[in-house]
Amino acid sequence: MVGNEFAEVGVAVDHSGNGPRLRLEDYRTGRVRNLDALELETIIWLPEERLTQLLDPSTTRWREEPDR
Template structure:
């Protein structure tokens, strides 16, 4: 069976806390990186500029994001 020509095989990255599948995807707007959470099946497609913007961030931002991973809770 042949794979989808618009995607590459996923790279699986995981540890004891999380597992994600990362795939390069060709869209009509160019290449994107698909990141899919194996547990929740949530995914996001990121363009090269969105990926580059991650390199502009201080690691403290990611610590802050992980403190409320699904957004702030309603009061």
């Protein structure tokens, strides 16, 4: 578990697919996301400003609209 005053997320390696993936689970909502090596590498190579925009929770997290 990785957490702070804003979020608690479970982190594990999932070996059930074609290759290992990082399994992330938001403990507040139960939402799960699996990231493969290419997706993780993409995050590493993002310029700082793009990463900051991506990680802004006000963009999508706190909306009243249903998930799409």
